[in-house]
Amino acid sequence: MNKLSRRKLITTGLTVTAGASGLLAAAKLARHYGLVPPDSGGIYGPGETLTYAAQRLLTRHSLAREFSRDQMSKEPFANEVDPLGAEFQLSHQAGFADWRLAVDGLVARPASFSLADLKSYPRRSHITMIQCEEGWSYIAEWIGAPLSHVLGLAGALPQARYVVYRSIQKDWWESIDMADALHPQTLLAYGMNGGELPVGFGGPLRMRVARQLGYKNIKYLTRLTVTDNLKQFGKGLGSAAPEGGYAWFAGM
Amino acid sequence: MASTIAPNPQDSGLTPLLQVRHSFLVRFTHWVMTLSFLALLVSGLEIVMSHPRFYWGETGNIHTTPLFQIPVPSSRDTVPTGYGYVLPDQNGWSRYLHFQSAWVLVLTGLLYFGAGLFSGHFRRNLLPSSADLSAKRLTSSVVEHLRFARPSKEEAWTYNVLQRLAYLLVIFVLFPMIIWTGLAMSPSFVSAVPAAVNLLGGQQSARTLHFFLTWALVLFLLVHLLMVIVAGFRHRVRAMITGRMAQ
Numbered sequence: 001m002n003k004l005s006r007r008k009l010i011t012t013g014l015t016v017t018a019g020a021s022g023l024l025a026a027a028k029l030a031r032h033y034g035l036v037p038p039d040s041g042g043i044y045g046p047g048e049t050l051t052y053a054a055q056r057l058l059t060r061h062s063l064a065r066e067f068s069r070d071q072m073s074k075e076p077f078a079n080e081v082d083p084l085g086a087e088f089q090l091s092h093q094a095g096f097a098d099w100r101l102a103v104d105g106l107v108a109r110p111a112s113f114s115l116a117d118l119k120s121y122p123r124r125s126h127i128t129m130i131q132c133e134e135g136w137s138y139i140a141e142w143i144g145a146p147l148s149h150v151l152g153l154a155g156a157l158p159q160a161r162y163v164v165y166r167s168i169q170k171d172w173w174e175s176i177d178m179a180d181a182l183h184p185q186t187l188l189a190y191g192m193n194g195g196e197l198p199v200g201f202g203g204p205l206r207m208r209v210a211r212q213l214g215y216k217n218i219k220y221l222t223r224l225t226v227t228d229n230l231k232q233f234g235k236g237l238g239s240a241a242p243e244g245g246y247a248w249f250a251g252m
Numbered sequence: 253m254a255s256t257i258a259p260n261p262q263d264s265g266l267t268p269l270l271q272v273r274h275s276f277l278v279r280f281t282h283w284v285m286t287l288s289f290l291a292l293l294v295s296g297l298e299i300v301m302s303h304p305r306f307y308w309g310e311t312g313n314i315h316t317t318p319l320f321q322i323p324v325p326s327s328r329d330t331v332p333t334g335y336g337y338v339l340p341d342q343n344g345w346s347r348y349l350h351f352q353s354a355w356v357l358v359l360t361g362l363l364y365f366g367a368g369l370f371s372g373h374f375r376r377n378l379l380p381s382s383a384d385l386s387a388k389r390l391t392s393s394v395v396e397h398l399r400f401a402r403p404s405k406e407e408a409w410t411y412n413v414l415q416r417l418a419y420l421l422v423i424f425v426l427f428p429m430i431i432w433t434g435l436a437m438s439p440s441f442v443s444a445v446p447a448a449v450n451l452l453g454g455q456q457s458a459r460t461l462h463f464f465l466t467w468a469l470v471l472f473l474l475v476h477l478l479m480v481i482v483a484g485f486r487h488r489v490r491a492m493i494t495g496r497m498a499q
Contacts, residue, residue: 044345047352055440062444067310075315079330129311129455131439133343134328135303136313137455211440245344251440252351 034161034177038230038238039248052249059251060179064210067127072193073138078200081169081219088168088220096204101150101188105164105226108155115204118188121145121153126185132214133246140201142208143191147224148182156226164225164233165207167218174218174239175230175248176209185210188221213250215241270496273409278373279495281364284356289469291353296466298346301339302327306463310454319460358431365423377411378420384413400482408483408497415479422472426465433462 030036035053039045091098096115104110125143151163164175180186189208190197197203202219209216230238238248274282304326305318312318314330325335327342368374383389393414403412411419435441436449436458452458480488491497 044348044352047348047355050355051351059440059444062440064439064443065446065449071310073311073313073316075313077313077315077330129439131437131455133302133347135299135459136305137311138313139311211443213439245348247348247351252438 037247037249038175038236039242044247048247048249051247051252055249055251056177056179059211061183062211064126064128064185067129067139069127069141071139072127072141076138076140076193076201077136078202079132081200084168084199084220092199099204099222101205101221102223103150103154103226104223106157106160106228107151107226108157109153111154113150115190118145118150118190118205121149124184124187125191126187126210128185128210130214130217133250141191141193142187142189142210143194143197144187144189144208146184147186147188147207148184150188150224151181151226154226159228160226161228162226162230162238164227164230164239165218165221166223166225168220168222171240172218173234174207174216174241175227175233176212176216180209180211183209183211211251213252215246216250271499272495273491273497274495275371275373276495277364277367277371279492281360282492284360285364288353288357288360289473291349292357293466293470295346295350295353298327298342299350300463301325302341302343303331304333305331306460307456308453308460309456312456354431354434357427361427368423374420374423378416378423380413380416384416389413397479403483405499408487418472418475422469426468426472430462430465430469433458433465437462 027036030049030053035049035056037048037052040049040052099115101113101118102111103113122145123143124146125141127139127141129137129139131137147163151160160178162175162177163181164173166173176186185208187208189202189206190204192198192201192203197206202217202221205221207216207218207221225233227233230236234240235243237243241250242248300322301324304324305312305314305321307316308319314332321333324333325337325339326333327339329338368378384393390413393412396412397414432448433452435445436452437455442449442455449455449458452461487497
């Protein structure tokens with residue numbers, strides 16, 4: 001072995017060791033600061049972790065772009081949903097007077113809110129874009145109560161890390177981290193474009209997460225569960241999306 | 253070990269002398285980026301199939317008049333394509349693979365970019381000389397290419413002017429642009445950097461540009477492959493794998 005190749009071997013060895021320990025340290029730090037998404041296992045885990053960590057370092061407090069009234073889409077589009085059932089139709093006929101949003105989990109005061117309750121809280125609205133992962137989009141005005149306000153009323157505990165939310169559609173459940181849950185543009189939306197939220201767009205109540213794709217904006221919202229651990233929900237991947245092969249973090 | 257390139261004395265005269273043509277860094281980044289580009293291309297086309305319509309401006313959906321629609325079937329029944337069938341949904345893994353490959357491409361690209369600046373690779377090997385940029389030299393290079401003339405032995409040790417310009421275009425324009433237009437489609441990224449999408453004229457404009465840039469890169473890939481074949485496929489590919497080429 002000549003001099004040059006020995007030097008090369010030592011340099012390569014040191015680089016590999018430094019790289020490996022750097023990665024381990026980075027993984028530990030990322031876990032400590034909550035930068036690892038619940039679907040970080042599997043072959044696409046490294047990419048998802050890099051995306052989520054980078055987005056959280058860059059965008060924890062940033063606001064989604066807002067648009068002017070004349071930029072609102074004339075004809076917004078919503079994907080068809082499966083039949084919502086007789087119970088939903090009855091509730092619809094009664095003006096959703098019996099609709100309830102339950103809040104449980106890591107909260108001091110588990111509670112249940114009617115639409116009238118939600119409408120009595122500070123009313124917020126924003127004109128933002130909703131993008132589907134398929135590639136299409138529209139701009140609409142969303143009206144509702146800030147999720148942070150309702151979490152405050154229920155008394156979310158300091159160890160809360162995620163909010164899991166569910167719909168009357170059993171296959172559609174999602175979760176967001178506290179950065180999105182407490183974000184000022186995250187709304188429990190009951191109105192759209194100046195009026196009630198149409199059923200096709202998720203009425204009477206929809207989660208509106210302004211900085212993530214459409215599929216995080218669950219329609220027909222019925223229950224919020226505050227938690228510090230997503231492992232206990234479903235298959236432990238954070239939401240229904242990764243169980244169906246889609247990323248949990250949909251801010252891209 | 254590998255640091256010397258002297259041939260085995262017993263073989264001299266029989267085996268040609270092998271000389272280093274491409275550095276390890278260039279070869280490593282070349283193949284990693286090739287793989288990630290192909291993964292991005294396949295997954296990107298799968299994602300497009302779920303909505304093969306393109307728009308200009310901020311928004312677009314099936315109620316909006318498209319700028320154009322590519323004549324392929326779709327993986328969603330909501331898109332009017334004229335085909336009587338719907339393809340299976342491949343978006344989940346396609347999106348996971350697309351973003352993971354994008355990370356590989358961007359990180360490898362940054363390594364190549366940094367090393368290229370630091371080592372003088374861009375200045376020495378890619379920047380054309382002012383003499384090469386004269387109209388006469390450019391024209392003769394174009395003519396040589398159109399004749400598909402196999403380059404001389406000496407020429408194989410350097411890049412010709414058209415090659416240099418094509419590589420510079422890919423490295424400094426097309427790849428940065430396709431990364432930019434990709435980021436401009438991310439609702440979370442543009443919440444932090446709104447100019448990334450505003451400068452392009454909107455989120456759907458970014459998507460349309462991303463699509464065109466893909467085809468520009470595919471065109472480069474095809475011409476690049478054709479030129480490698482013209483120049484001698486086996487020798488050139490071996491040089492990009494082992495780094496060595498017969499003198």
